[in-house]
Every structure is written in C-alpha cells, then in structure tokens.
Amino acid sequence: xxxxxxxxxxxxxxxxxxxxxxxxxxxxxxxxxxxxxxxxxxxxxxxxxxxxxxxxxxxxxxxxxxxxxxxxxxxxxxxxxxxxxxxxxxxxxxxxxxxxxxxxxxxxxxxxxxxxxxxxxxxxxxxxxxxxxxxxxxxxxxxxxxxxxxxxxxxxxxxxxxxxxxxxxxxxxxxxxxxxxxxxxxxxxxxxxxxxxxxxxxxxxxxxxxxxxxxxxxxxxxxxxxxxxxxxxxxxxxxxxxxxxxxxxxxxxxxxxxxxxxxxxxxxxxxxxxxxxxxxxxxxxxxxxxxxxxxxxxxxxxxxxxxxxxxxxxxxxxxxxxxxxxxxxxxxxxxxxxxxxxxxxxxxxxxxxxxxxxxxxxxxxxxxxxxxxxxxxxxxxxxxxxxxxxxxxxxxxxxxx
Amino acid sequence: xxxxxxxxxxxxxxxxxxxxxxxxxxxxxxxxxxxxxxxxxxxxxxxxxxxxxxxxxxxxxxxxxxxxxxxxxxxxxxxxxxxxxxxxxxxxxxxxxxxxxxxxxxxxxxxxxxxxxxxxxxxxxxxxxxxxxxx
Ligand code: SF4
Ligand code: SF4
Numbered sequence: 001x002x003x004x005x006x007x008x009x010x011x012x013x014x015x016x017x018x019x020x021x022x023x024x025x026x027x028x029x030x031x032x033x034x035x036x037x038x039x040x041x042x043x044x045x046x047x048x049x050x051x052x053x054x055x056x057x058x059x060x061x062x063x064x065x066x067x068x069x070x071x072x073x074x075x076x077x078x079x080x081x082x083x084x085x086x087x088x089x090x091x092x093x094x095x096x097x098x099x100x101x102x103x104x105x106x107x108x109x110x111x112x113x114x115x116x117x118x119x120x121x122x123x124x125x126x127x128x129x130x131x132x133x134x135x136x137x138x139x140x141x142x143x144x145x146x147x148x149x150x151x152x153x154x155x156x157x158x159x160x161x162x163x164x165x166x167x168x169x170x171x172x173x174x175x176x177x178x179x180x181x182x183x184x185x186x187x188x189x190x191x192x193x194x195x196x197x198x199x200x201x202x203x204x205x206x207x208x209x210x211x212x213x214x215x216x217x218x219x220x221x222x223x224x225x226x227x228x229x230x231x232x233x234x235x236x237x238x239x240x241x242x243x244x245x246x247x248x249x250x251x252x253x254x255x256x257x258x259x260x261x262x263x264x265x266x267x268x269x270x271x272x273x274x275x276x277x278x279x280x281x282x283x284x285x286x287x288x289x290x291x292x293x294x295x296x297x298x299x300x301x302x303x304x305x306x307x308x309x310x311x312x313x314x315x316x317x318x319x320x321x322x323x324x325x326x327x328x329x330x331x332x333x334x335x336x337x338x339x340x341x342x343x344x345x346x347x348x349x350x351x352x353x354x355x356x357x358x359x360x361x362x363x364x365x366x367x368x369x370x371x372x373x374x375x376x377x378x379x380x381x382x383x384x385x386x387x388x389x390x391x392x393x394x395x396x397x398x399x400x401x
Numbered sequence: 402x403x404x405x406x407x408x409x410x411x412x413x414x415x416x417x418x419x420x421x422x423x424x425x426x427x428x429x430x431x432x433x434x435x436x437x438x439x440x441x442x443x444x445x446x447x448x449x450x451x452x453x454x455x456x457x458x459x460x461x462x463x464x465x466x467x468x469x470x471x472x473x474x475x476x477x478x479x480x481x482x483x484x485x486x487x488x489x490x491x492x493x494x495x496x497x498x499x500x501x502x503x504x505x506x507x508x509x510x511x512x513x514x515x516x517x518x519x520x521x522x523x524x525x526x527x528x529x530x531x532x533x534x535x536x
Contacts, residue, residue, distance in 0.1 A: 283528075351489055355488075
C-alpha cells in the first residue's frame with residue numbers, strides 16, 4: 001500500500017486542527033471523484049453513526065451509603081427493578097426491565113409505557129428518580145428498607161455499560177402469517193404487509209470497518225451524546241458469518257460492548273422506547289471514528305447502501321422457531337427506497353433506526369475531531385475477527401438428574 | 402336524522418365492490434366525501450359524512466361492517482411531538498394519507514395535520530410515543 005499513516009500522526013494533525021474529517025456518507029463521493037489512493041492521502045478520519053433501539057444496554061449505578069447503612073438486595077427505580085445482586089449499594093438497571101405492575105402482554109398487545117430505558121433517559125435528563133430498596137439486615141448493614149429520591153448528579157457513579165450494541169448488519173423482518181404480529185422489529189402486518197429493518201447501512205460503524213481493522217477494545221467513540229469506549233466485543237459477536245466480496249457480512253455479525261460515564265451523556269441520545277406487544281427498551285446513539293491508516297481501510301468506508309445486503313426473515317415462524325433460512329436478500333438501497341419487491345408483491349419498508357439521526361451523530365463526531373477536542377485511540381486489543389472460528393451456540397434443553 | 406363523520410378503511414380485496422352505490426341505493430343515505438384514497442394495490446380509505454334516518458343509518462353501518470370495512474368515527478386529533486420523535490420513519494411507512502411523511506434527501510420526518518384521518522396507525526408503531534391522540 002502506498003499510503004501509511006499512524007494513529008500518532010493523525011492525532012498530531014487533530015491537535016493542530018489540521019485533520020481532514022468526513023462522514024461515512026461524504027466519503028462515498030470523495031472516493032468516486034478522487035479515487036482511493038488520493039482520498040486516503042487526503043482524508044484522516046471517517047466518522048460513522050447509528051441511532052436505534054439496542055436492548056442489550058443498561059447502567060451500573062452506585063447510590064452512596066445511607067445512614068444507617070443498607071445492603072440492598074432488591075432495588076427499584078421509579079418502580080422498575082434494578083439488579084442488586086452485587087455490592088451493597090451498587091445496582092444495574094437494564095434497558096428492558098419492567099415494573100412488576102406492568103400488565104405486560106396480559107392485555108395483548110401490551111404497551112410497555114415505562115421501563116429501564118425510560119429510567120436511564122430520566123436520570124440523564126436530570127430528573128429526580130424514586131429509589132426504593134430493601135435488604136434483609138446484617139450486622140454491618142442493619143437497615144432493611146429505604147425510600148428516597150436520587151438524581152444523576154447526586155449519586156457517586158453512573159456508568160453506561162451495554163453488553164451488545166452496534167450490530168454489524170441485521171436481518172429485515174416480515175410476517176407471512178395472516179395476523180398482525182408485534183415484535184422487536186416493530187409491528188409487522190400480515191401477508192408480507194411490510195418489511196422492517198434496523199441499521200444505518202452505509203453510515204453504520206461496523207459496516208464501515210467490516211474486518212475490525214481499527215475498531216477494538218479501547219476505541220474512543222461517541223456514546224449517548226458523550227464520550228465512551230469499546231469495552232470488549234459484544235455478546236453474540238459472530239464475525240465468521242458469510243460475507244460478500246466486499247467483506248461486508250450478509251447477516252448480523254460483529255457486535256460491540258460499550259462503556260462510558262453516564263453523567264456526561266444526554267437524554268437526546270439515550271431514549272426510552274416502547275414496542276407495542278414486545279416491551280420497553282432504549283434507543284442509543286453511537287458514533288465510531290475510523291482512522292484512515294491506509295487505502296484498504298479507506299476503501300471499506302466508501303461502502304454504499306446498494307452494496308450492503310440484509311436477509312429477509314419471517315418473524316411469524318422462522319425467527320420464533322429458530323428455523324434457519326430466509327426469504328431472500330435485499331440491499332439497503334432498496335429498503336430505503338420505500339418499497340421492495342418480494343414474492344411478486346410490492347412490500348412497503350419500515351425503518352426502525354433513524355438515518356437522519358445517524359447522519360447527525362456522524363456530523364457531531366466529525367465536528368469534535370475537527371475542532372481538536374476528540375483524539376483517536378489505538379485499540380489495546382483487537383476484536384475476534386474472520387479467522388476466530390467463533391460459531392454461535394444454541395441453548396438446548398437437557399435433563400441433568 | 403343522524404349525521405356523523407367516519408373513516409372507512411378497506412383492504413384491496415373489497416375495493417372493487419360497489420359499496421357507496423349500495424349505501425345510497427339500499428340504505429338511502431346521503432354521503433358527503435371529505436377525503437379519499439383508493440388504490441387497487443393497497444389498503445384504501447375514505448373519510449365521509451353519512452347522514453340519513455337513524456334506522457337506515459344503523460343498517461348502513463351494519464352492512465359496512467359485515468363486508469369487512471373498518472369503520473371508525475372521526476374523533477380526536479393527532480398531535481406529533483417533534484422533540485420526542487426519534488426520526489426513525491416507521492410511522493411514515495404506515496400512515497395511509499402521508500400526514501406523517503419523510504422528506505428526501507434529509508430523511509427527516511414531518512407531520513401535516515390537515516392530511517390526518519386519525520386512523521391511529523402511527524400510535525401503534527411509534528416506539529417513542531411521539532404521537533398522541535387528543536380529544
Ligand atoms: S392517525 Fe397517524 S397514521 Fe393515521 S392518518 Fe393520522 S398521522 Fe397518519
Ligand atoms: S415512529 Fe415515532 S419516533 Fe419514529 S418517526 Fe414516527 S413519530 Fe418519530
């Protein structure tokens with residue numbers, strides 16, 4: 001390769017305010033116009049973005065100690081249970097947790113108006129949140145119950161830790177049955193009434209770094225409106241799925257575990273959401289910068305929606321029954337056009353993740369880097385890649401007596 | 402004499418039936434069209450005012466329901482809260498009238514209340530609760 005740049009060189013340019021930063025959308029035309037080599041010479045960083053529902057998200061909180069002290073073994077935030085099976089006043093509030101009083105799907109389809117994602121949004125928005133906790137009482141933690149109000153500012157720590165975010169590609173969802181179904185892919189109308197999809201395609205972080213060449217443990221990112229880091233590969237990270245010639249996975253593949261200080265995030269980019277008939281969750285805004293170390297890395301960032309394909313999965317049968325197979329593949333360009341052709345039918349497409357907001361995130365990250373306030377980090381450890389041999393395991397029922 | 406505004410939504414399967422003709426001829430109802438979009442490939446809708454004597458009016462409504470037309474009284478208004486909106490566009494794909502719509506190339510979602518027929522489809526699909534119906 002002709003162009004070789006190091007993280008240090010790029011960071012030096014960022015510090016001097018001389019780095020050339022463009023978004024994953026802007027790079028497409030730049031490469032078309034100038035070619036890969038010239039573009040790789042000129043551009044230092046490409047920024048990506050995504051804003052969509054990411055269920056595997058939540059936050060670790062430390063409330064500080066009450067007088068007298070309590071070892072909480074049950075904790076509720078605005079009625080939503082947080083996991084308290086760690087130290088005395090630590091808890092984890094998960095995005096999909098629901099109050100015990102939620103009617104769930106007993107009145108079908110349930111509305112799931114308030115859950116863990118909404119608690120996190122309220123905390124980040126600075127709103128007081130009611131904490132109710134109980135413990136069984138010990139010599140060192142005699143108290144058994146506390147009811148009080150907390151704010152994000154008043155508690156010791158609040159760390160967003162999302163075990164699986166930023167899915168690299170994801171199946172598009174349809175319903176071949178004769179009744180409406182309510183899923184985490186939204187409302188799916190019967191007889192292929194619509195097809196829903198949920199990635200930001202050509203703007204999506206891992207679709208621009210398909211082989212994890214620059215994204216790894218320790219990568220500094222935009223997370224929830226603040227700064228975060230890649231903590232690890234995400235759960236279900238599955239880099240070995242089949243890929244196109246452009247190395248872009250043809251199905252859900254890599255994932256990221258992300259971490260960051262909740263106190264510097266914003267409720268604009270962490271939003272509680274409610275999926276009819278499915279549950280509550282949280283929409284998370286993420287932006288990952290890609291340093292242009294060489295031409296290959298650059299050429300990956302120039303990927304376009306018509307080169308990224310999603311499998312079409314039937315959520316009325318194949319998905320719930322864990323049956324393999326799909327109803328074909330469709331490009332994100334087709335999905336974004338509003339309708340696709342499927343089994344001779346024109347099917348309307350329903351986006352679930354926001355392209356406009358993904359673009360906004362890539363733009364904000366571009367601004368941070370351009371003005372010198374955001375430096376790039378070199379990963380301290382790579383993500384398991386195409387040669388990792390990882391295969392997804394399934395959960396089988398066993399009778400171990 | 403009864404007069405009310407309704408939204409009738411029908412699937413493509415029954416679009417070719419002479420529904421309106423029957424309402425006028427068999428049930429002696431007066432029909433005042435307010436808005437309509439009938440497309441042979443997808444669900445169609447008509448917003449209309451039905452008036453007639455109360456017996457015919459009720460029988461007319463029964464007839465519509467019996468052939469599978471979804472009839473709902475036009476009531477309430479839809480309010481869209483741009484601050485809560487995540488700009489995903491899910492509602493726009495479901496909105497039968499284009500009241501909620503996405504512009505190109507910015508892919509931003511907007512709301513034009515004058516086109517809304519209060520069918521409430523968007524209420525079901527919006528995960529952000531950015532749309533609500535007010536009475
Ligand atoms: S209620 Fe919602 S979906 Fe129905 S017409 Fe109005 S904006 Fe569109
Ligand atoms: S579905 Fe809700 S959040 Fe999504 S664009 Fe429509 S109003 Fe906004």
